[in-house]
Amino acid sequence: xxxxxxxxxxxxxxxxxxxxxxxxxxxxxxxxxxxxxxxxxxxxxxxxxxxxxxxxxxxxxxxxxxxxxxxxxxxxxxxxxxxxxxxxxxxxxxxxxxxxxxxxxxxxxxxxxxxxxxxxxxxxxxxxxxxxxxxxxxxxxxxxxxxxxxxxxxxxxxxxxxxxxxxxxxxxxxxxxxxxxxxxxxxxxxxxxxxxxxxxxxxxxxxxxxxxxxxxxxxxxxxxxxxxxxxxxxxxxxxxxxxxxxxxxxxxxxxxxxxxxxxxxxxxxxxxxxxxxxxxxxxxxxxxxxxxxxxxxxxxxxxxxxxxxxxxxxxxxxxxxxxxxxxxx
Numbered sequence: 001x002x003x004x005x006x007x008x009x010x011x012x013x014x015x016x017x018x019x020x021x022x023x024x025x026x027x028x029x030x031x032x033x034x035x036x037x038x039x040x041x042x043x044x045x046x047x048x049x050x051x052x053x054x055x056x057x058x059x060x061x062x063x064x065x066x067x068x069x070x071x072x073x074x075x076x077x078x079x080x081x082x083x084x085x086x087x088x089x090x091x092x093x094x095x096x097x098x099x100x101x102x103x104x105x106x107x108x109x110x111x112x113x114x115x116x117x118x119x120x121x122x123x124x125x126x127x128x129x130x131x132x133x134x135x136x137x138x139x140x141x142x143x144x145x146x147x148x149x150x151x152x153x154x155x156x157x158x159x160x161x162x163x164x165x166x167x168x169x170x171x172x173x174x175x176x177x178x179x180x181x182x183x184x185x186x187x188x189x190x191x192x193x194x195x196x197x198x199x200x201x202x203x204x205x206x207x208x209x210x211x212x213x214x215x216x217x218x219x220x221x222x223x224x225x226x227x228x229x230x231x232x233x234x235x236x237x238x239x240x241x242x243x244x245x246x247x248x249x250x251x252x253x254x255x256x257x258x259x260x261x262x263x264x265x266x267x268x269x270x271x272x273x274x275x276x277x278x279x280x281x282x283x284x285x286x287x288x289x290x291x292x293x294x295x296x297x298x299x300x301x302x303x304x305x306x307x308x309x310x311x312x313x314x315x316x317x318x319x320x321x322x323x324x325x326x327x328x329x
Contacts, residue, residue, distance in 0.1 A: 003043045006057050006096045009075075010037030010065060011089070035069040037092060038062065051166040057096045058119065058158060064111075065099040072098070100187070100207065112200060113193045117207060120160040122173045123189075124151040124181065124206045150217065153177045154205060171210040172232060178217040180296070185212040214294060214314050228298055233273040234317050238265035238284065239310060262321065263288040265313065274317050285322040286315055 003009060012035060045056040059065065072094035079089045102115040117123050127150045153175050159168035173179050186206035193203045215237075216229040231237050241264040267282045278284065294314045 003041060003093065005043050005046055007043040007093055008039050008057060008059055008065075008096050008099070009041040009091050009093055010067065010072075011040050011091050012037045013064070035067055035072070035092070036064065037067065038064055040091065042096070048163055048166055050163070053166060055161060055163075058116075059096050059099060059102065063115070064103045064105060066101040066103065067092075067094050067099045069094075071095070101189075103191075110200075111192050114155060114191060114205075117155055117157045119157045119168070120171060120210050121157050121207055122153050122171055122179075122210055122213070123155040124179060124186070124208055125154050126151040126204065126206060149183050150178065150180050151206065153179060156210070159210075172230065173210060173213050173216060177229075178219055179213050180215050180217065181206070181208045181213050185209065215296070228269060231269055231271045231314060233271050234275075235271040235314055236267050236274075236278060236284075236317060236320070237269035238267050238286075238313050238315065240265045240313060241283075261288055262286070264324075268312065271317075276317060276320065276323070278317065278320060278323055283324040284320050285324065286319045287321060 039059055039061055042057045042059055042061060045054055047054050069092065072092040075091050075093055076088055077091055078086050081087050097119060100118050100121070102117075103111050104113040104115040106112050114123060153173045156171045156174050159170040161167070162169050183206075186208045189205045189207060190202050191205060192200045195201050211232070213232060214235070215231050218227040218229045220226050228237065262285055264283060264285055267278055267280055267284060270278070270280060296312050296314070297309050298312045
């Protein structure tokens with residue numbers, strides 16, 4: 001069978017329950033069903049006409065992959081068995097970009113770790129401490145179902161392919177980075193890993209889309225988190241003004257409705273790929289609505305170099321309503 005584009009053919013090798021007993025565990029609240037299959041055939045990739053190059057599939061025949069069966073298509077093919085007879089077998093056709101993980105195996109087929117992750121995902125080992133880091137960063141519990149937690153990136157995908165640039169755009173987070181992420185956006189995995197002694201031990205990880213990471217955190221010599229290294233693209237980190245309904249220059253900020261209200265803030269850090277002229281130090285007005293910004297308590301250095309813990313907010317550049325100039329202030 002000839003397949004096209006980034007499609008691959010996989011043969012489901014074992015039941016989900018059997019693989020789960022081998023150490024791969026998906027959280028109960030993860031609603032997308034997962035399947036496990038062996039790659040038997042790969043497509044040619046996609047031709048980039050602008051740059052006149054063929055973009056290959058980043059999987060290999062024989063890879064053991066974890067994928068979402070909901071976006072696959074079941075097909076039946078005639079396969080020649082070892083004794084020469086032809087048998088009908090069921091396979092699944094799926095886009096390689098929908099394969100979440102490639103599992104590493106030993107010679108006996110036992111899972112011993114992870115070979116690679118989906119192009120725009122990262123694999124994170126969660127920190128032992130919850131909601132408060134040793135460096136004083138507090139991760140705010142936004143409500144009963146959305147929690148930011150911290151961890152260290154163990155493995156990152158190669159990045160999503162950008163046809164315009166004819167290259168993969170690397171993930172913001174790379175192995176070793178300290179990150180904060182939303183737990184409900186992650187797939188929880190317990191995977192058999194080979195340690196330095198050659199022993200197989202089960203370790204817990206979270207697989208998170210790179211776009212779901214809000215901040216990279218800085219650490220001191222002891223590895224304790226003590227500040228912010230970088231924030232996600234097209235976002236800004238701000239410190240709010242007082243809770244008054246006027247700007248510092250006297251502009252009245254009316255309430256919108258039950259969904260939110262206008263807030264004045266000062267920009268203290270910029271993400272990449274911003275399209276406006278906003279810069280660090282600018283005073284802005286934005287809409288404080290449900291779930292459109294995230295609150296963190298972070299150590300911020302003042303003009304005198306003294307570090308204090310202050311509330312900060314991460315919001316999308318598109319949420320900025322007004323950049324206040326000197327005359328307005």
